[in-house]
Amino acid sequence: MPTALGTKIRNLRKDRGLSLDLLATRAEISKSYLWELENRDAANPTMDKLAKIAAQLEVTTEYLLDGGNTNPTDDVVDRAFFRKYQEQSPETKRKIQDILKIIQSSEAKKE
Structure with missing residues (x-):
């Protein structure tokens, strides 16, 4: 019987169209x-491994460890995105900021 953690990992992996092999890689x-994490009841991954899985699934480790929530909230997705953003090069960050400015400008014109 899988744990809540295993169920979350499997559901997120499938929702994102990732195979076991691709997510593991x-x-x-x-x-x-990874298969054992998804399917065994005694899964106990290290924080490093859990963080790598969470990053690939675009959620936080806290979300994966929380036994309650079955769907990531907007806050969880936002925090995962921001962590990815922080790891980017200054040039990539500037490009993301430029894209956001274009989107905001487009939204302002609609109003």
């Missing part, structure tokens, strides 16, 4: 280990 863990 991106998270730098073995496919068999």
Whole structure:
């Protein structure tokens, strides 16, 4: 019987169209280990592994560990995005900021 953590990982992985193999590769863990996390009741990943999985699924580690919520809230998605943003190069950050300005300008024109 899978844990709440395993169920969340599997559901998020499938929602994002990722295979076990692809998520395992991106998270730098073995496919068999990921399968065990999703399907076994004694899963106990390290925080490093959990953080890598969360980053690839675009959620926070806190969300994965919270046994209650089954769908990530907007706040969880926002925090995961901001963490990704912080890891970007200054040039990439500038491009993201420019895109946001264009979107905001477009929205202002609609009003």
